[in-house]
Amino acid sequence: QSALTQPASVSGSPGQSITISCTGTSSDVGGYNYVSWYQQHPGKAPKLMIYDVSKRPSGVSNRFSGSKSGNTASLTISGLQAEDEADYYCCSYAGSSTLVFGGGTKLTVL
């Protein structure tokens, strides 16, 4: 169960769009449509932003979207806002009732 691979950091200006990738294997990301994404602000608990690859929980802005191709999942944030600056983590089902997280990506809004 190796951690999923995410870029350490991404940045963008207000109003722009950014995409965070999450690369796994055919045993996790590629094998199931069960990828979720979490936003975490400093000192706070994570918050679910996307689940089942592309679904948004109630209350999450439609500026957040998710997709998957092969062993790589992606989170796109459009119309970047200052409040989007946070750490983002992907998570995938990995079989046998186990989960695996990505290493996390720090998003900086310039």
Add this chain to the structure above:
Amino acid sequence: QVQLVQSGAEVKKPGSSVKVSCKASGGTFSSYAISWVRQAPGQGLEWMGGIIPIFGTANYAQKFQGRVTITADESTSTAYMELSSLRSEDTAVYYCARALAGAAAGTCGYWGQGTLVTVSS
């Protein structure tokens, strides 16, 4: 509204054990998976294991097999995570999280506030 309230911060000696609780309110406790996720200082999230209370059997990340025990008490809507043979590297914030209705079982839709466990001699 689902709420998860965790027990308070702990300071433990190396080699000892710690047991963290997570009490759920709102919604149905027994039918949804509870996961335990930890975060070492300045590090990322790490899934430790999970349980669906109605089934009672826990599943663990390979890294923690043999050292972690996750249980659930349906009568009090409380889940527990016990980690043994503590070492300094286990210093972290430990979170419980409950699955989101209608999502895959392991989707962490609701989170506790976190419990800081410090391992120090």
